[in-house]
Amino acid sequence: MPLWIAEQYGQITPGTIREQLTTTTRAVVVSLVDYRTGAVTDIEGVRQVIGDRLLIVDAVQGFGVVDAPYELADVVATGGRKWLRAGHGTGLLALSDRALDELRPVFSGWNRLEFVPGQDLALTAPGAAGFQVGTPEPVAEARLAAVLESLAEVGVGAVQAAVLERSARLIALADEFGVPVVSPRSEVERAGIVVLDPGAERLAALTAALHNQGVTVTVRDGRVRLSAHVSTGEETFGMLRDALRGYAASLAIGGR
Known part of the structure; x- marks a missing residue:
């Protein structure tokens, strides 16, 4: 059952998260940048206080303009329509090996399936592909790729x-x-x-x-x-x- 983190003084900090962790908490979900306040979350601090729990980061309000330690997260999800300016229908999802072991897609589309030749059988696609919802759109993918290449070049x-x-x-x-x-x-x-x-x-x-x-x-x-x-x-x-x-x-x- 999900529990909302109660903010203190208008912000979500590692300290507020530490105080609200329970023995049943298995994963912590935070926004890289709070869309309401513009505050940047201390990802390193959050990782330290949650220990080996899964850390899931919604990076849409900061991806491309915040040099964050994404390697500390188990899941990073972002869209390309905001700071990346790649337009709607773009985004990416990255999962660590541990996240892939512990998480199972419960809402997805037909393209998460892999069909076995000669058999009337479909298996969940391995890796992050199993979490896909819609069919990839080549033009949107090209826009996102162009933006990411430019971002990598500039830094x-x-x-x-x-x-x-x-x-x-x-x-x-x-x-x-x-x-x-x-x-x-x-x-x-x-x-x-x-x-x-x-x-x-x-x-x-x-x-x-x-x-x-x-x-x-x-x-x-x-x-x-x-x-x-x-x-x-x-x-x-x-x-x-x-x-x-x-x-x-x-x-x-x-x-x-």
Whole structure:
């Protein structure tokens, strides 16, 4: 039976996980980057506190922009539509030998089967192939392969440094115009997601100001998420500055 990890102070840390482990816990599932807060999970710390339990990492919010120790995980699952920008229908699943021994696919598709020639018999495909759900799409595979080749050529470290620099600029702009930032500020704890919390009474004004300047954001649970990519350039930062300036001006007018 799955048990949800209760976060403390808005984050999931190795310490919070340690306190909630039980004698029946066999696997721990974490997100590399929390989509709600932008916080990067300490994978090394989690591995240390869970011992020999399986560690399963959902890396979709950080794969390609966080230089994480994936070798410590037993399962890494990610999609290619976010930071990799390979489009929908792309992704990958990697499993350790131990994970393959202990995990069994319970929801899959016909392509997980291997048919024995001359026999009316189908066997589960060995390895990670047994966990496939849909039929592979060659064009999507080509997109993902092209992105991964480019990433390998440049290096995740270089991409991470560029994204951290741009996300720091997002934080600086929010500070300049007095918009509360609730995502981590430390480079060790953040990736490319910056979360703003203007308060319920000011959320509409902020989202309207961003929309009016053509700035695309995600609004969820009363908070505004910004994401900085390597391709985020001066024009975009200028649009964001204009949006925040307009937002601040609307508050000043409304406060008179």
